[in-house]
Amino acid sequence: MGRTRVTDCSGKNGGVSSASGSRSSMSAAPAAGVLPPKARRKTNRSHHPHRTYTTVADEPQDLAEVRADKLRQIEALGLDPWGHRFDGTTPISRIRQLTANPFDDANPGPKVRAAGRVVRYRTGGKLLFLELWDQTGRVQLMIRVNKVTETEWKLAQLLDLGDLVGVDGELGKTRTGELTIQVEKLTFLAKSLEPHPKDVFGMGDMEYRLRHRYLDMIYTPDTLRRAHQRVQVIRTIRTHLDKLGYMEVETPTLHNIAGGAAARPFETHHNALDIGLYLRIALELPLKRLLVGGLEKVYELGRVFRNEGISPRHNPEFTMLELYQAYGNYETMMDLTEGLIVACVDALDIATGEGGAEPVGHNESKAVLIDRKREIPFGDKTVDLTPPFQRASYGELFRQHVGCDMFDENAVRSAARVEDINPEGKAHDVLVQELFEDIVEEKLVGPVFVYDYPASLCPLTKRKRTDPRVAERFELYVHGMELANAYTELNDPATQAETFSKQLAGLPADESMAKMDHDFVRALRHGMPPAGGLGIGIDRLVMLLTNTQTIRDVILFPLLRPEGAK
């Protein structure tokens, strides 16, 4: 911030003052705050008639200095600018539900107590209008000179946008019908030493919003809305899984081997043990060990870390749900996924579709009755989340959009060339996947479960009994976005050991899942039940459900480069 200019007034500490308040007023003046505002401002001005950029007087002119000065004036009133416990407040949204009549001394309205931030401030001589904000809403305050003490009136004159105050007063309506608290007692709770953004059109700059998320939450209503909805989604998932008998666990975030996905890990180090460690890139392997240990329905909802690029759909740390169900398979997981998503849609009450449709299905994995249409808005589109979601096999989609059989090596190679993909040195399944991503994915408006993937791309997945070239895996796509990834878990330790050791040609080591995890294989050797497993990217799910186009707005503090010297 500013305030770095040098003063030419020797013997004073003003020029290099910090916000904490060493700025003295005049060399001859005592502590600034004890002077009445008018007097000291005048004094300042008269002493510094000529200001230049390099020799700036230490009078309040920087916005932050003005506020620091007001803080001292509040102290001079005998008040604590950093406030204290303030019990018994009512959320503003609830105050707004109370019935109120026009102010009338003969018939006083209800007494209320509220606390929050001053987000509008309008002087009017002997009458002040403020707007008080809390996380539930806004309400207008009216302060009249003859309704409060002299100290409170002085305090009211010193308020800045962004200050935190508590009020007691009478609820009523002004002449224009605006619901208003007429303040009878004003309590100062905290000073904002920095100016708050003030623009009727709101905050426009993404970088500014991200670096000042706390302001974004106050002045961009959508930001707070999304934060609430995110919590609600996570809570809904927990209660839904709880109802189905799943047990939530916590497994380590520090791993010896970063397995369970193909992604570059963050590296760290443990000093006492003197070993290298990785931050986890997936939850899978520990959870499957718990399957061996007898937890038949288990899940974890936690942060994973991938040392990769940042984009509107990728943040280096993000939240994953992974769950495993013994004796299930990937079809169990499809049903479960539908049930989870529908439960979230209902919890958020965002569906716009008509009700009254016939029940279309019901089974153990679905805790909700499938009884009505559930469409939600997403960008300029609509997504129909009415279950059951479409289910389409990978091979059929490939044939339909690429135009050849995915197992036909020659046809795939020539299709690749047409798409400007160099097939040299690449394993067949890698080529197939590249073609799928280039051609098919963008056509998947969904929601659609794409199932039965080329086997070699899925080293933790069980092969299909009827066709070992494909693995029992699905991904759920909505508008080209991968929301879920699930499979019938591979529980054969010999096959697992083999796929761990096989790096696919054409894939760089970073992207390979070829990381031998002997400890995991040993766990499998003790017998893991056949199971279905599911992973859902919670951030992307929240994006979909809150109609948000960038992952940075469903994560409160997405990773940013440090601002550096400024």
Next chain:
RNA sequence: GAGCCGGUAGCUCAGCCGGUAGAGCAGCGGACUUUUAAUCCGCUGGUCGUGGGUUCGAUCCCCACCCGGCUCACCA
């Protein structure tokens, strides 16, 4: 990592063909006891992202760098 776009007052932005900057809001002083984007009068506030270069002169042109956004790559 690459391409494109951007960074000007506390906030949101304008600034033409190069002549060292403007508006609205916020802030400060004044008026106002029912305002609603309050109004009225007066005023303050800028290292034009950073560093070089070209030029008599650079917010503007050139180069490099920093930060961000979008797209791509990456993300089984």
